[in-house]
Amino acid sequence: ERPIVIAGAGHAGGAAAAFLRQYGWKGGIVLVGEEPILPYQRPPLSKAWLKGEATAESLALRPARFYEQQKIEARLGQRVVAIHRAEAEVELASGERLPYHRLILALGARARALPVPGADLAGVLALRSAADADALKAALTPGAHLAVIGGGYIGLEVAASARALGCTVTVVERESRVLARVAGEALSAYLAEHHRAQGVEILLGAEVEALEGRAGRVAALRLKDGRTLACDTALIGIGAVPEEALARAAGLACANGILVDLAARTEDPAIYAIGDCTHRPLPLSGRSMRLESVPNALEQAKQAAADICGRPPPVPEVPWFWSDQYALRLQMAGIAFAPAQSVRRPAAEGEGFAVFHLAADDTVLAVEAVNAPAEFMAGRLLVAKQRQVPAAVLADPARSLKELAA
Numbered sequence: 001e002r003p004i005v006i007a008g009a010g011h012a013g014g015a016a017a018a019f020l021r022q023y024g025w026k027g028g029i030v031l032v033g034e035e036p037i038l039p040y041q042r043p044p045l046s047k048a049w050l051k052g053e054a055t056a057e058s059l060a061l062r063p064a065r066f067y068e069q070q071k072i073e074a075r076l077g078q079r080v081v082a083i084h085r086a087e088a089e090v091e092l093a094s095g096e097r098l099p100y101h102r103l104i105l106a107l108g109a110r111a112r113a114l115p116v117p118g119a120d121l122a123g124v125l126a127l128r129s130a131a132d133a134d135a136l137k138a139a140l141t142p143g144a145h146l147a148v149i150g151g152g153y154i155g156l157e158v159a160a161s162a163r164a165l166g167c168t169v170t171v172v173e174r175e176s177r178v179l180a181r182v183a184g185e186a187l188s189a190y191l192a193e194h195h196r197a198q199g200v201e202i203l204l205g206a207e208v209e210a211l212e213g214r215a216g217r218v219a220a221l222r223l224k225d226g227r228t229l230a231c232d233t234a235l236i237g238i239g240a241v242p243e244e245a246l247a248r249a250a251g252l253a254c255a256n257g258i259l260v261d262l263a264a265r266t267e268d269p270a271i272y273a274i275g276d277c278t279h280r281p282l283p284l285s286g287r288s289m290r291l292e293s294v295p296n297a298l299e300q301a302k303q304a305a306a307d308i309c310g311r312p313p314p315v316p317e318v319p320w321f322w323s324d325q326y327a328l329r330l331q332m333a334g335i336a337f338a339p340a341q342s343v344r345r346p347a348a349e350g351e352g353f354a355v356f357h358l359a360a361d362d363t364v365l366a367v368e369a370v371n372a373p374a375e376f377m378a379g380r381l382l383v384a385k386q387r388q389v390p391a392a393v394l395a396d397p398a399r400s401l402k403e404l405a406a
C-alpha cells in the first residue's frame, strides 16, 4: 500500500499529517522536509523568538513523540527535486524515489530577493526560517543600526522587536505608506505613527538603489534620491515568492502559486497543494489569490486531509491574520478589494479600535482591529455572514456589534 507523501514539513505540511490521522487515514504518511527540524511555527520568529522570549520547544508545532506515536515518518533535511506524475513518485536530491498514493505539496514560499547591487554582502539578511532568525538575532545587539527594507508585516514586526532589543531602526518603504498591499490607509497611518513614537525612523516613498559595503559587510543603503543611510545590518522584507517550480516542472498549472480548488486539489487528482505555495479561491468574494497566513495553512491542510479521507469539505473560512508589534495586537479578517467606505469604531474596552471596510451596498468586507479582540470577533462574523450594516451604525459604540452579528 502506497503512503501519502507530504512534500514540505512546515506549518501546512505538519498540520496535514496530523489531520490525516485525525480523520482516520490508516496507511503510511511520509513527511519530507528540507529543513533539519520538525514542523515549527514561523510567526514567533519575528516576535518572541527574536526577543529571546521563546524556546525551540515552544516553536515546535508538536513534540517529536507525536510523530512517533502517530506513525508519521519524518524525512528531514531532504529536498524533493522532481515529481514523476506518470509513476506517482517523488524524487529526492539523493536520487531516492518515494512512491505515493496521494501527494500533498506544502512547499511554502521563500523570501523575495532584492535585485540591487550589494544584496549579497554579509549582514544583508532575510527572515523565513529558524536559521534566518538566529542569524538576525545575533546581529541585533544593543546599539546596532538595523535598516529594514520593506514596511510589510515582517519588516514592521522585526522593527518592533529590534527596538525592544535596543537597536536603532530605520524602515525604508518604496510605497507612500507602510502595509500598502495588505492594510487600509487608516491602519497604515496609525502603525507608522506608532512606530515613530517608539523611535523608529520610517522613510516612505524611498527606494533602495544599492547596498554599500565595507570589507565585505553592509555599511549603508543608497536610495534612488541620492541619500545614503548608514547601517550595520539590513533586513530585506519585501514579500515572499511561492515555491511552485516543482509543480510547474511537473506540468501543473501555476499563477503566482499552485492553482487549487476549495478541496486543495490541483488538476491532478492524486496531487494536492496547501499553504503559502498555493493560489486558491476565496468563496466569499468569488475571486482567487495567494494567502500567506497560518489560518490559511491550517484551513487548506484540513481541506486536503478531508478530501483524501472521503469526508465532506470543511466549511470555508473568512481569511484572517494577526500580527503583534510592541503592545499592539493586530487582527484582520476578510479582504477589502475595493471598499466604498471605511469606518472607525473605538473598542468597548481599553484604548483600541477597529476599522470596518464596506462595499457600496454596506456589505461588511473586512475588519482590521488594534487591541480590540471583541470587535474583531464580531467583525469576522459580520464578514462571514456578509451582513449589510450602515457605516453610522458600525461607528456608534451604543450599538452592540454582537447583536448585529447574531
Ligand code: FAD
Residues within 6 Å of the ligand: 007, 008, 009, 010, 011, 012, 013, 032, 033, 034, 035, 041, 042, 043, 044, 045, 046, 078, 079, 080, 081, 106, 107, 108, 109, 127, 128, 129, 154, 243, 246, 274, 275, 276, 277, 291, 292, 293, 294, 295, 297, 320, 321, 322, 323, 324
Ligand atoms: P512553510 O511554513 O514555509 O513551510 C514550507 C516548508 O517546505 C519549509 O520548511 C521548506 O523548507 C520546505 N520545502 C520547500 N521546498 C522543499 C522541497 N523541494 N523539498 C522539501 N522541502 C521543501 N502568519 C500569520 O498568520 N500570523 C503571523 O503573525 C505570521 N508571522 C510570520 C512571521 C514570519 C517571520 C514568517 C516567515 C511568516 C509569518 N507568518 C505569519 C506566515 C506563516 O508562517 C506562513 O503562512 C506559514 O508558515 C505557511 O505554512 P506553509 O507550510 O505553507 O509554509
